[in-house]
Amino acid sequence: MKTLPLPLGFSAAGISAGIKKKKKKDMALIVSDVPAVSAAVFTTNQIKAAPVKWGIHVVEHDGARAIVMNSGNANACTGPQGYANTQAMAAHTARNLGVEPTGVFVCSTGTIGKPLPMDKIDAGIDALFKELSPKHGFDAVEAMMTTDLAPKSLSVDIEIDGKPVRITGLAKGSGMIEPNMATMLAFILTDANVEKHALQCALRSAADTSFNRISVDGDQSTNDSVIALANGMAGNEMLTPSSKDWNFFFQTLEKMLFELAMMIVKDGEGATRVVTVRVIGAGSNGEANEAARAVANSMLNKTAWAGTRPNWGRIMDAVGYSHAQVQENRVDITYDTLLAVRGGMAMDVPEEELVKIVSKDAFTIHINLNLGGGEAVVYTCNCTEDYVRINVE
Amino acid sequence: MKTLPLPLGFSAAGISAGIKKKKKKDMALIVSDVPAVSAAVFTTNQIKAAPVKWGIHVVEHDGARAIVMNSGNANACTGPQGYANTQAMAAHTARNLGVEPTGVFVCSTGTIGKPLPMDKIDAGIDALFKELSPKHGFDAVEAMMTTDLAPKSLSVDIEIDGKPVRITGLAKGSGMIEPNMATMLAFILTDANVEKHALQCALRSAADTSFNRISVDGDQSTNDSVIALANGMAGNEMLTPSSKDWNFFFQTLEKMLFELAMMIVKDGEGATRVVTVRVIGAGSNGEANEAARAVANSMLNKTAWAGTRPNWGRIMDAVGYSHAQVQENRVDITYDTLLAVRGGMAMDVPEEELVKIVSKDAFTIHINLNLGGGEAVVYTCNCTEDYVRINVE
Numbered sequence: 001m002k003t004l005p006l007p008l009g010f011s012a013a014g015i016s017a018g019i020k021k022k023k024k025k026d027m028a029l030i031v032s033d034v035p036a037v038s039a040a041v042f043t044t045n046q047i048k049a050a051p052v053k054w055g056i057h058v059v060e061h062d063g064a065r066a067i068v069m070n071s072g073n074a075n076a077c078t079g080p081q082g083y084a085n086t087q088a089m090a091a092h093t094a095r096n097l098g099v100e101p102t103g104v105f106v107c108s109t110g111t112i113g114k115p116l117p118m119d120k121i122d123a124g125i126d127a128l129f130k131e132l133s134p135k136h137g138f139d140a141v142e143a144m145m146t147t148d149l150a151p152k153s154l155s156v157d158i159e160i161d162g163k164p165v166r167i168t169g170l171a172k173g174s175g176m177i178e179p180n181m182a183t184m185l186a187f188i189l190t191d192a193n194v195e196k197h198a199l200q201c202a203l204r205s206a207a208d209t210s211f212n213r214i215s216v217d218g219d220q221s222t223n224d225s226v227i228a229l230a231n232g233m234a235g236n237e238m239l240t241p242s243s244k245d246w247n248f249f250f251q252t253l254e255k256m257l258f259e260l261a262m263m264i265v266k267d268g269e270g271a272t273r274v275v276t277v278r279v280i281g282a283g284s285n286g287e288a289n290e291a292a293r294a295v296a297n298s299m300l301n302k303t304a305w306a307g308t309r310p311n312w313g314r315i316m317d318a319v320g321y322s323h324a325q326v327q328e329n330r331v332d333i334t335y336d337t338l339l340a341v342r343g344g345m346a347m348d349v350p351e352e353e354l355v356k357i358v359s360k361d362a363f364t365i366h367i368n369l370n371l372g373g374g375e376a377v378v379y380t381c382n383c384t385e386d387y388v389r390i391n392v393e
Numbered sequence: 394m395k396t397l398p399l400p401l402g403f404s405a406a407g408i409s410a411g412i413k414k415k416k417k418k419d420m421a422l423i424v425s426d427v428p429a430v431s432a433a434v435f436t437t438n439q440i441k442a443a444p445v446k447w448g449i450h451v452v453e454h455d456g457a458r459a460i461v462m463n464s465g466n467a468n469a470c471t472g473p474q475g476y477a478n479t480q481a482m483a484a485h486t487a488r489n490l491g492v493e494p495t496g497v498f499v500c501s502t503g504t505i506g507k508p509l510p511m512d513k514i515d516a517g518i519d520a521l522f523k524e525l526s527p528k529h530g531f532d533a534v535e536a537m538m539t540t541d542l543a544p545k546s547l548s549v550d551i552e553i554d555g556k557p558v559r560i561t562g563l564a565k566g567s568g569m570i571e572p573n574m575a576t577m578l579a580f581i582l583t584d585a586n587v588e589k590h591a592l593q594c595a596l597r598s599a600a601d602t603s604f605n606r607i608s609v610d611g612d613q614s615t616n617d618s619v620i621a622l623a624n625g626m627a628g629n630e631m632l633t634p635s636s637k638d639w640n641f642f643f644q645t646l647e648k649m650l651f652e653l654a655m656m657i658v659k660d661g662e663g664a665t666r667v668v669t670v671r672v673i674g675a676g677s678n679g680e681a682n683e684a685a686r687a688v689a690n691s692m693l694n695k696t697a698w699a700g701t702r703p704n705w706g707r708i709m710d711a712v713g714y715s716h717a718q719v720q721e722n723r724v725d726i727t728y729d730t731l732l733a734v735r736g737g738m739a740m741d742v743p744e745e746e747l748v749k750i751v752s753k754d755a756f757t758i759h760i761n762l763n764l765g766g767g768e769a770v771v772y773t774c775n776c777t778e779d780y781v782r783i784n785v786e
Contacts, residue, residue: 047713047721047737077709077721079738112706113739222710299692299780307785313505316470317615320440328440328470344440345472346506384785385778388696 004137005155007166007191009033009233013131014139017124019072019110019117025143026072027121029128030170030187031097035063036231038105039200041207043224049076050086051106055225058090061102062196064229067187068093068128069107070121071146071172076112076222085116092125105227107185109146109172112222137168144172144185147390152263158252160245161236165192169256173264183221184211186260192249193232194239201241203228206254210261215296215380226257265379270386274379275305276364279324282374287324289376291367294322302383310354312340319367330370336363397530398548400559400584402426402626406524407532410517412465412503412510418536419465420514422521423563423580424490428456429624431498432593434600436617442469443479444499448618451483454495455589457622460580461486461521462500463514464539464565469505469615478509485518498620500578502539502565505615530561537565537578540783545656551645553638554629558585562649566657576614577604579653585642586625587632594634595643596621603650607658608689608773619650658772663779667772668698669757672717675767680717682769684760687715695776703747705734712760723763729756 006012013029020026040059042052058064068089075082090104097103108116131139141151155168173184188203207226232238239249266274277296282288295301298318304311312333319326333341335357340349357363399405406422413419433452435445451457461482468475483497490496501509524532534546548561566577581596600619625631632642659667670689675681688694691711697704705726712719726734728750733742750756 045710045713046719047709047724074706077706077734077737077739079722079736112704112709113734222713303781303785306781311505313467313470316440316505317438320438320615326439329472331440341470341506343472344470346470383781385781387692388699388776388778388781 002138003135004141004153004168005166006134006137006168007189009191009231010189011132011134012137012140013128013133014136014141014143015124015127015131017070017120017127019070019120025139026070027124027128028069028140028143029093029132030067030140030189031132032065032229032231034231034233035065035103036229037194037196037199038064039196039203039228041204041226043221045222047077047222049074049108049223050078050082051075051108052223052225053083054086054090055105055227058102058105063103064105065097065099065103066093067105067107067227068125069144069185070124071144072110073108073114073116074110074112074223075108075116078113078115081115085118088118089121089125092122096125096129107225109183109185109223137170141170144170146172147174147269148172148267150263150267152260152267154256154259156252156256158248160192160234160239160249163234163236165190165234165236167252167256169260171260171264174267174269184224184264186211186226188226188228188253188256190230191232191234192230192239193234193236194230198240199228199230202250202253206257209254210257213378214261214265215293215378262379265381268381269390270384271381272384273305273360273382274362275381276377276379277367278364278377279367279369280375281368281370281372283325283372284374285376286374288374291319291322291324291369292376292378294318295365295367296378296380299383305358305382306384308355308359310335310340310358315365315367316341316344324369325371326369327371332368332370334366395531396528397534397546397561398559399527399530399561400582402584402624403582404525404527405530405533406521406526407529407534407536408517408520408524410463410513410520412463412513418532420463420517420521421533421536422486422525423460423533423582424525425458425622425624427624427626428458428496429622430587430589430592431457432589432596432621434597434619436614438615440470440615442467442501442616443471443475444468444501445616445618446476447479447483448498448620451495451498456496457498458490458492458496459486460498460500460620461518462537462578463517464537465503466501466507466509467503467505467616468501468509471506471508474508478511481511482514482518485515489518489522500618502576502578502616530563534563537563539565540567540662541565541660543656543660545653545660547649547652549645549649551641553585553627553632553642556627556629558583558627558629560645560649562653564653564657567660567662577617577657579604579619581619581621581646581649583623584625584627585623585632586627586629587623591633592621592623595646599647599650602647603654606771607654608686608771655772658774661774662783663777664774665777666698666753666775667755668774669770669772670760671757671770672760672762673768674761674763674765676718676765677767678769679767681767684712684715684717684762685769685771687711688758688760689771689773692776695773698751698775699777701748701752703728703733703751708758708760709734709737717762718764719762720764725761725763727759
């Protein structure tokens, strides 16, 4: 049986509450023994699910104790009753812990627009508390999965201020993935002692270079949430940006979020390869981002990659209709290290060399617009018939 | 054998020049016996194929005589040599007609980035002239096809200023289709006598409500061209916006472009149903357009429709991440005439009634944002596994 080591003072559980069909695990609970400093990043979709609205409220409070989550139902577009249901989930969890509801984050993921089955949820919360254990982290990861094929988690042990510190990440996400968040949830747990504002800035910044750079299908969900809890039980002196070990802590956090984001893009619905689209030489970073996203989200590119066809013409096309300024005769395109297009025209490289690159599990497309200093990178995946099959079903 | 009636003074040809594999027709020629007034609308992609750059130049000249086109090769991203090849196609055609090259439009559609096989093109042009006939309009339509499953053309006879007038449309397009033009070509031929500026305005306006409102996959091509030739041989008094019959002529043109656009969206790669996405009540027409496009281009919506699942949650989601301003509790969604969502929440309508609607060959999704007077409509199609299969291959 797989396990996931949790930081000191954290316990978890994952159970089947009967929300999903087929008795799969569909509820998870994460509890910190002591009040934790919290930080969070949420979807920028204007239509926010009830638990996201609640989380925006919770993160303003001190002393978070728990995250309760369900899969199989997004509790989005469910109106005032949906919000009341989220509050009820928080309140029920909080009662079992003897704390205020504002100490409990709630996450939901799954179908939009259906009322939460509150009888199952309530029974599920009680069942979760019975299963709660420092050894059940992996059960929580499994309960987070929806169309995910692989569970997504990792844990690292570092030393901060001479004390052993653990950071553990749990994530889910596969479809409806787009830069600026996705149908994804990620929970970052640590026993480090971190100042709240510093944790929020670090989480935001790390999300910007990880979860906000991945794209599966260009759809951005109503439920995306990245929540960090730091309970301080490692006993280190409070980390702030002026601490000696701050950079090390931040880089570890950044690396963890990046690894989790890569797990999500690798597990993109129906995907078989990861493609890094890196744009340089744009008029600005914003324009570079527009160009990279146009290429990464183009169905014609994603299907070409599925067919192991370089088809750089589709890249030129996408760059051309993006909102980035482009001059055809300045565009260079390099596959990994092979320059395929220079000044907007094909270089004399053997097609089979390019095919070899786009047949790999992972490759990078470098696009130089040769207009300025703007840069951006987006991580995406190919699109196979399986993506459509999964989303048709 | 199918035929396509051409207007007075027009002849056409379509042949196989060996550019496409499998000896399919891949070159077409349309000739007017007398100089015609021309108008054109081209792709807004910043990366424009050589024939588009040439066409922008040609339309500035008076007295167009011909359109020569090839499929199987887009002549895009081919640099100065590509442009020289387009000019050579125009010059060769012009020589055969005894006119200046600026009397000849050129169109190419197919793969990007490969040099045109000029030996085949040159032999093809001579072969086209041998086949040229008022009876060979349908051959030209067939030669325009790439991944199209169905040929796309129609012809209408009307009376203008007491004279019989014919308007004939020939079009191609299936993938890489997105509002603001697409990998599509359309030629509108008429024997009406029309003032040049009026024809240009009419064509632009009619394209805006037809070709610029369709979307198959959100990709916008480098080669899109709509070219109109009016040779005046019907002998009517010159049509201008102040003519008695102007509105009738314009409406006929508009209807023709709309019909051709609908043929393209119906023949979307792998598509089995046409979906009209109509947004009203937006803050502005521009915002309505953003919302409609987000819904129409969302892979999650297109695959849901392929699975005959209403899944209005995915519509809410797309509207929410669009650039249109949205208030969740104001959004109404109606499937054909069935109100499914009111104020952002599910109405109590039986799921099977909605399934019945999204199972039809064509249905309309009305989205009322209830914020202002902005309106827009986009015509799109569902996305099946076949779309991916076609583009992977």
